[in-house]
Amino acid sequence: MQIADRRVSKIDGTVKLLFKFHDGAPAECVVLFNKGRASACLSSQSGCACACRFCATGAMGFNRDLTSSEITAQFDACLSEAGGDLGNIVFMGMGEPFLNWEHVKNAILFLSDQKGPAFPQSKMTVSTIGIVPVINELADSGLKIKLAVSLVTADNHQRAGLTPMEKKYPLTEVLEAAGKYCGKSGKSVFFEYILFDGFNDTHRYAEKLLDLIKGINCKINLILYNRFPGRDFSRSRMERVKEFQKALMKAGIRTYLRREKGSDIGAACGQLAAIRNG
């Protein structure tokens, strides 16, 4: 395997690495810096079969699963970029981690092994579009990692237009699995919500979201849609975003706005496409 390309954001110092594995399969990983702390965003697959319409990885199609050693190689490269000090690992790069769960799980076990890198599981987050059977499995796994579930939006019809996975794992089943996960593991779940301009960013949708997550021990990550060529979505205006966040916070839900990083090098959320962009 080799690092075929390295890009550094002129805006915020984010680093994106493009790996080419032995068979030519590409995958990207990203190192993000926030208040002096570095995080690594790792890929679990080369491409992705989920075909979410808002995601550049989904648009490139699926090549193959990455092996656990291909995943840990990304960690090594990110650690080196971060000067040997990484605060967090997120499995939010290319691919759906729960559709390659055996290899991702093995990578997590290796990275957290006291005889290996000894990276705490509590500082790892796996993000899924909502693969229900694996959310259920995770609840019983004893792993200490954090779970993030991408709801995308709060309306099942809207969601069906944005991700084909809604057909296989409907929003209601995803939420039920997430609720059970919280009950069994005693942990909270992060729900990710993507804000599209004039589509799902009004007060009505904030109310809908609050209704859906009622009774679940959760926090919300609001994500601004990041453009990529060939899609006609637009991101929400900042005043709408702030209003949306305010409505959730007012209802007592801890709500974070994910700061966009590396957008000038195609490294922001939903932009990874394994091309030498930027």
Ligand code: SF4
């Ligand atoms: S959002 Fe995630 S699950 Fe959907 S296509 Fe992109 S990488 Fe795959």
